[in-house]
Amino acid sequence: MPIDVVLKEIPEFRAAVIRCAQPDLDFYTMVPVVQPTFVELHKRLLDADVRTVGPLFLFYEPGYEDKLIPNVAVDVGDQPVPVDDLVTEVTLPAIIAATTVHRGRPGHDVIGPLYAQLARWAEDHGYSVRGPGRDLMIGPLEEGGSDFVTEHQLPIEKV
DSSP states (O other): OOOOOEEEEEOOEEEEEEEOOOTTOOTTTSHHHHHHHHHHHHHHHHHTTOOOSSOOEEEEEEOGGGOEEEEEEEEOTTSOOOOSSSEEEEEEOOEEEEEEEEEEOOOHHHHHHHHHHHHHHHHHTTEEEOSOOEEEEEEESSTTOSOEEEEEEEEEEEO
């Protein structure tokens, strides 16, 4: 199914992060690890009186055997991050991103093809992919529902 792509310039920002490093984690086994990690990050920030500046999101880094390691994160602006044994502070670089919004359950069978279409769009428009994506959890489709609105951001650069 064709997607709508929006090109965005995303400035550098500071985030509170919990890294979900597990050697056998993949897109199919990630959800049971990521969901409680979102809850834990949110709880720790609330306990430290840190208000979030944007939505919770995932960003990825290269892992073992071409797998991606998800990092649960949230923009905290210029507030101090309650760094501890689990939470770290990361400054994410400014990027240009090809983005699309998805409404529904964000499973691998949906997200994988979305990123493939974003990469294809980038190539067709004179860009190359500059690294793993970011998945912003914008909100639930309906109050108390299990389907979400997510924005998927693929970092790109002009060729």
